[in-house]
Amino acid sequence: MALDGKTAVVTGGSRGIGYAYCRRLAADGANVVVIDIDDPSDAVKTLDGGDHLGLVCDIGEPSQVDAAAAAVLDRYGRCDILVNNAGIFPIADLDHVTLELWRKVQAVNVEAILLFARAFAPGMRAAGWGRVVNTGSGITLTQNRDLVYLTSKGTVHALTRALANELGEGGITVNAIAPGLVPTEGFLGRARANGPTADEVFARVTALQTVKRPSVPADLANALAFLVSDDAAFMTAQILHVDGGVTRTGA
Template identity: 70%
Template sequence: MTLEGKTALVTGAARGIGQAYVARLAADGANVVAVDINDPTDGLVGLTGKGDKLGLVCDISRPDEVDVVVTTTLERFGRVDILVNNAGIFPTASLDTVTIELWRQVQAVNVEPILRFTQAFAPGMKSAGWGRIVNTGSANTLLHGKDLAYMTSKATVHGLTRALANELGESGITVNAIAPSVVATEGFLGRARSAGSTAEEVLARVLAMQTIKRPSVPADLADVLGFLVSEAAGFITGQIIHVDGGLTRTGA
């Protein structure tokens, strides 16, 4: 399932899940463009694979910075074949504490860039008759969390994934989302602290609900991504793939 000759762009690529995605796509032979608000260049050092590698700094909530990434990428590679919309923020806010500023910021980071990058790269995919778009959703949408803005944004990601799949399917482009459980990354550790819990406490609660009794790691998600962007997954689109150790146990 080689990706040689394909170009993949991954947002939120400097660490954690996004960094694992970049490593997997590079190992499978793709050219990779790693995009993050923090410089992702160091994470590209030592990656295997024959493809080219490019790191770009971008605040994806700013349309002008997204435009620069799009222009730079297209000038370098001509088109993007694989778009992985992974970047996201995870603020904790309830109905009583959420502000309109926070609400808009979460949408601006977690939802709007998916539309912007898809609008920019879908024409090239259509011309090639082939494309893969994979978004990062969340198992939280099926749980009892109170992260109002975050859960709403991820439910929107799921809906947008299905809507894009409906629109782009006839052009040879598949659109799916990976919905993870809690993954032990730096971002998760920071979120646990901001919520007043330790990482161990959060993981213990999640593991108690999972059928597979071990924490999720980025490689679990990267393996699924590797499949979804391959030729083997050419008949799968509009799906929310819950990679959560049986946490949700539903395809909703």
Template identity: 80%
Template sequence: MCDVGDPAQVDAAVGAVIDKYGRCDILVNNAAVFPFTDLHHVTVELWRAVQAVNVEAILLFARAFAPGMRAAGWGRIVNAGSGITATQNRDLAYLTSKGTVHALTRALANELGESGVTVNAIAPGLVAAEGFLGRDRAGRPSAEEVPARITAMQTIRCRSVPADLAGALAFLVSDDAGFVTGQILHVDGGMTRTGA
């Protein structure tokens, strides 16, 4: 268990992986926090906490594991982006962080591509996962209203579950995806078919 918002815990987790396995070949950055913020209510402390977990942790893990991937001439980094955009949601800190994740994914792909390391992101819609469902939204739409609104924008009109992302992830970390890098793969039931 690791609080990725704490650089010291990230360092400890990296050390444990290196001690046990020598290096990391496949890195999946999937930790995120999703507080419901708007311009009026967001605090600097909350803003920084969201960026620390959703963005900074990706940088820290990539920086720690990239040398081993480069030395091996092979590596896969997959980041959790988001298919939910500002046209569909008003969660200021979260949306900003995920836009940054997409940009960081492309920047890392630029830097690591020549060494045999690919860097991509999966951009899901709203996934029915424990971290989101049933939360107290403090005056915002209920935990059932938001999924219904997102699902209505999809061409595949059912709620996404974590297993829906597994095939895309398996592809991106495989040798079959060796010529795929810097991409944001939308796995969102067709929600982003008109842009984004």
């Protein structure tokens, strides 16, 4: 699974699942570009080997996405592996959702994927090799009522398949990893602010799993390592649920 000479771009890469992705990609030999809304310099310093780069970018702003993509191409010439990990997950039901919030979530969770893919696909096509991995969610198969977030992740799944259809002839695979609940800083902060404690939420979810332990970021990083490798060259347009078996219940 060596990625020597490959350049990987990871959005939301300075903490949580994204940081686990960056560490694994760097350990496997890739040059890693860590993109985050907060300064990712400290995260970049911890990565093994390689020629790594940190970029501050609000991916909900198209002009900033364009600037970040241009910086990657200027330094490395192309992006071989694009990992669209960053996302936001506000809670709003039908009675309280605003059009402003709806559009913000779509911009961050969906539109940024399109913009980065548009920027990097030409280089992947020219090389005859590329990997795009998006972050979906098992929430789309549950009865969860997170209206805005659920809709955005359903769109991510559809966009993953649409991009796979378009880019496959260029030697590019496009897949999505759909995590279950992972104890990241973002989720833990959200859980404290919205009713049940994090421990209660994880206990409830773990009870639904066949693998009876909480997920950890390394579980997702291991799946990513496979999807970006040559071993997964014949796997595309797939939504890979890495959730300990929760989604088998459909509940």
